[in-house]
Amino acid sequence: MKILVLNCGSSSIKYKLFDMESKEVVAQGGIEKIGLKGSFLKFPHGKDKVVLEGEILEHKSGIEYILGVLTSEKYGCIKSLSEINAVGHRVVHGGEKFNKSVLITDEVLAKVVECIDIAPLHNPPNLAGIYAVKDLMGDIPQVAVFDTAFHQTMPSKAYMYGVPYSLYEKYAIRRYGFHGTSHRYVSRRVCEFLGVPYESQKVVCAHIGNGGSLAAVAGGKSQDTSMGMTPVEGLLMGTRAGDVDAGVLSFIMEKENVGPQTMSTIVNKFSGLLGISGVSSDMREIREAVDSGNERSKLAYDMFTYRIKKYVGAYAAALGGIDTLVFTGGIGENSSITREDICKDLEFMGIKLDLNINNEIHGDEAIISAPDSKVKVVVIPTDEEFMIASDTLAIVSA
Ligand code: ADP
Numbered sequence: 001m002k003i004l005v006l007n008c009g010s011s012s013i014k015y016k017l018f019d020m021e022s023k024e025v026v027a028q029g030g031i032e033k034i035g036l037k038g039s040f041l042k043f044p045h046g047k048d049k050v051v052l053e054g055e056i057l058e059h060k061s062g063i064e065y066i067l068g069v070l071t072s073e074k075y076g077c078i079k080s081l082s083e084i085n086a087v088g089h090r091v092v093h094g095g096e097k098f099n100k101s102v103l104i105t106d107e108v109l110a111k112v113v114e115c116i117d118i119a120p121l122h123n124p125p126n127l128a129g130i131y132a133v134k135d136l137m138g139d140i141p142q143v144a145v146f147d148t149a150f151h152q153t154m155p156s157k158a159y160m161y162g163v164p165y166s167l168y169e170k171y172a173i174r175r176y177g178f179h180g181t182s183h184r185y186v187s188r189r190v191c192e193f194l195g196v197p198y199e200s201q202k203v204v205c206a207h208i209g210n211g212g213s214l215a216a217v218a219g220g221k222s223q224d225t226s227m228g229m230t231p232v233e234g235l236l237m238g239t240r241a242g243d244v245d246a247g248v249l250s251f252i253m254e255k256e257n258v259g260p261q262t263m264s265t266i267v268n269k270f271s272g273l274l275g276i277s278g279v280s281s282d283m284r285e286i287r288e289a290v291d292s293g294n295e296r297s298k299l300a301y302d303m304f305t306y307r308i309k310k311y312v313g314a315y316a317a318a319l320g321g322i323d324t325l326v327f328t329g330g331i332g333e334n335s336s337i338t339r340e341d342i343c344k345d346l347e348f349m350g351i352k353l354d355l356n357i358n359n360e361i362h363g364d365e366a367i368i369s370a371p372d373s374k375v376k377v378v379v380i381p382t383d384e385e386f387m388i389a390s391d392t393l394a395i396v397s398a
Pocket of ligand 1: 208209210211212238281282283284285287329330331334335362
């Protein structure tokens, strides 16, 4: 059984082809700059990276390009498209309509379309990918795996905003949370890894990459998470502001004479590590700048780790204590100094790292807490694509 996983963004498509018997990735790669000058398809081939330039104007021609490479004599790994049994899609926003992954039908598509209102940037490219596969691969089963679905178990006290209730009724304005596929994977995987029952554990997951969110998971169910109706709430991120006093937004709009679109661009694209440091949105570059004495990068870095530390404390309180703290995402998996700075001075709540072990862990599953730490602190590399493939397999086999 081979499953193709597609993650269609506004100007990019990432793909992985899984062999589900061996659980191996048999092909992977991505297209960037869709609809822009210089679009290309990039994928590993043996020890090399192949870059094929081409005029890729929209998602359908991008997916056609990918399918062509998968079946090509030179770079292919399958003889014909009929070897692919199903396609799993990352779909960003399922609103209140989806609390789990589903087989895509016309009815499902109509509901995903309805969610465009609350996810105007994310759902349209996801849908474009689904329509393209329908056109190019006919009746192949397609499955939608939603970033928001795992967080549908949050209680209303955690997901409501303190704005008039009528706005929730009118527009479904509430917190949804994202990175659900990752939080679901790492919260379960860490329990398997530690050999403890998922159903009885209180886990705080810190997914920290270019985008980032924390989730409080108890008994395998998300109880709270730091992103909201959109991915801009919560942590300070690469280019997103995270939590901001709502009053500040109207103040900026008035003073700078900008409309909602520009305001949204400011908090999504020009804030966070980039906006504070003026140097970069990339943590590796921020760390280099910190080490060479750049003060604004130091401020951005300190804000970044401080905000995460506060959420760890908040979620420990919300859950009535925690058993396990998990780090994942590009920064959580790789940056030992960031993990150390987040966990510093948290011994009072039972979090104590083994600094030597922490220093050695870059991208591997490992316990990084000291033996006498009450809370286990663990690194678990996330695998959202494998989760999407597993859900797809389960749904098409059912
Ligand atoms: P995305 O949210 O786009 O999926 P990733 O999870 O890939 O992002 O994380 C990207 C971030 O991880 C970048 O800020 C990058 O600098 C950071 N990162 C990757 N490797 C390291 C490392 N060794 N040390 C510090 N930061 C790292």
